[in-house]
Amino acid sequence: MNRIGIIGVGEIGRALVEGLSDGTQEPPEIFLSPRGAATAAELARRYPHVRVCADNQDVVDHAELVLLAVRPQDCAEALAGLRVDDDRVVLSVIAGVSTGELRRTLGTAAPVVRAIPLPSVRERRCVTVTCPAHPVVDAFFDGLGGALPVADEETFTVFSALTGTLTAHYWYLATLTDWAAGHGLAREDADRYVRGLFQGVARALDDDTRTLAQLAGDHETPNGSNERIRTTWFDAANARSLTRALDGLLEHLGRR
Template sequence: MKKEQRRTNVEAEAVKRIGVIGVGEIGRAIVTGLCDGGDRSPEVFLSPRGARTAAELSARFPGVRVCAGNQEVVNRSELVIIAVRRQDRHEALTGLKVDDDKIVVNVMAGVAHDELRRILATDAPLVRAIPLPAIRERRSVTVTHPTHPAVDAFFERLGGVLPVADEAAFDAFSALTGTLTTHYAYLATLASWAVDQGIAAGDAERYLRGLFEGVGRSLGDETCSLHRLAADHETPNGNNERIRTTWFDPANSEALREALDGLLADLRQPGGEEAP
């Protein structure tokens, strides 16, 4: 069978053999989302990187196997997910032979197509993706570039897919993911303030979790813009308006924009090293 025919056949069907190189938090989330409670779980081949997590997943899910090395992962898989840390990319990937009929999904932040193609020396299709931890529950939309039928179907199964037109847009989405832990730190600060007012720590956290779980549910209504949601939760001259206008003021908003600009510049810097 010719190479192009083999590639077409892979794309026409659901991918049945998935490889994961780099089994950290995101690798674990992808495997869990694929295998936990699904009735059509593919075979999954894991690299020995992250040995403890790989062994745990292999013991938990019948279709998951730990390979002897990264080359075996590639050889056994139709779709290969590269999830190593950016700073480990050369050590993990240099020298791998990746046939052109494989599909490679790159989830390393800040590693562009051109660089990864040079490292792998392959003409296989490359797709960048931003899976988030909630993919383990099949509840997270994954940004991809470029669009690819097999990859789009893969992430659609895991909560949804958002293909974008170019790497500039992809990098902007990647920068947005850098705000995640800021939200948790914001809630922790609110809880700490409540404790300072004499409220028990457990009560403060329980209340805040319920309060912001409600916010999360309201975000599920995509017919309502974010500005509209804010307005709907705010009474003129009320408590919410007061905190928004006195704390999240124009200077605070501009500082956030500047922080995102700096992160985006770093993500687009060739050869830069990703901070943990």
């Protein structure tokens, strides 16, 4: 589709605009809501094909693909009274708001699809889960790193729970940095080393010929340092604790 409307221009909205625009010879027209006014105005200054609309209805009226990217607590206010013609495609990245709830709020027969894009869509390296499969939406995300369509919202919610582990990963890295600083390293040096260490390891994830367990094994030496930390810290009890936390999050998301 050549006309994309985005209601809610936060971090994900910005990342989508940048992914659709940077290094692209023929980017689509992008219409932004005035929500997140400073970010929307900055994007419109950077990209000639991006325009800030008068209000949310103006976004819908100009777009073929209407992308909803507001916070869950702002959903009712942002979508109240919107008229969405049946020839549009509605794409929601609003966490925890079901397709049925969105359809009731909007009162439209237009296709409604949910998705879980991550900020790395700006680099067109993000695999985005969609539900249900839709050719327009899946083609949209194929251009931003790939689409992973799933058949039902129960499965979609499992993927949504996985995204809840992101900041725990960052805090893990921050804890490593704190530990090293506590043992006399300059904090800037520890921070730089930890970032470089895990950026390098992350590149191994591009090798999809090996499972994650195989990648872990390939980075270990028997009785070596990595095996020692894995078996003494990330032991069975630790794994069970993580599983319980994910189960609790899944239950919470399923109730929303």
